[in-house]
Amino acid sequence: MGRVTARRRAHHVTAGQTTARPETLVVEEPLEIRINGKPITVTMRTPGSDVELAQGFLLTEGVIGQRDDLLTVRYCRGAEEDESGFSQNTYNVLDIALAPHVPMPEVDVTRNFYTTSSCGVCGKASLEAVRLSSKHCPGDDPSTVPAAVLSAMPAQLREAQKVFASTGGLHAAALFTADGTMLVVREDIGRHNAVDKVIGWALEQNRIPLTGTVLLVSGRASFELTQKAVMAGIPVLAAVSAPSSLAVDLAGQSGLTLVAFLRGESMNVYTRPDRVTF
Secondary structure, X not given: OOOOXXXXXXXXXXXXXXEEEEEEEEOOEEEXXXXXXXXXXXXXXXXXXXXXXXXXXXXXXXXXXXXXXEEEEEEOOOOOEOOOOOEOOOOOEEEEEEOOOOOOOOOXXXXXXXXXXXXXXXXXXXXXXXXXHOOOOHHHOOOOEEHHHHHHHHHHHHHHOHHHHHHOOOEEEEEEEOOOOEEEEEEEOXXXXXXXXXXXXXXXXOOOOOOOEEEEEOOOEOHHHHHHHHHOOOXXXXXXXXXXXXXXXXXXXXXXXXXXXXXXXXXXXXXXXXXXXX
């Protein structure tokens, strides 16, 4: 498994003075995901929790719906060769075997598949694609969460971001119960990867659909992250930064509670405000 951080030399400039010193950086490496030996997608990620990442990605792209849809997930050898001419295991290629009852995806599964399928018509086709393909729509989830519990979540997430503390270069996602209990935290250089890792963890724990939970992300709430929450059946998505217009539209259509600008005791609730209690 690759390292999560690396050291690189930098020239630090302050008050007109320059000092050469080593800096700790987050590692970024490609991960190729294959299904039954066929390359499906490549994502740039921070090594670690790769199996969770791949499983979460396949679930949120509608390829699988539960853990039983997978037979095996294993690292396989890449294209690089050692001095003897044998291919090396770089831990950057994962091959996933689907269960016999699960069909191969009809099209290549790539980042922003639903977004690019919108054909520019205000995202209408994108919203419809997610609504129709989700096996775990959160709209009927009766869960509620106190506003005070939501307000305490960002501090818990920041405290759990161990690698961010040393690099400042990672996004994070965390899954909470409605009473504020933190279930899992994952960090990654890609915000979508961090969410996929969290959902992949839930898949391993047989917790899909994720009823009665809150997904907290350390950045903004994009369409893609909202899509992933909907596909996993998460009723509440909270973000410390801003949402996009298409994210709000998708949340509204799917019955997802979307909370953004979650800072201290302040927050904006854009959809399904009935789930936030006071």
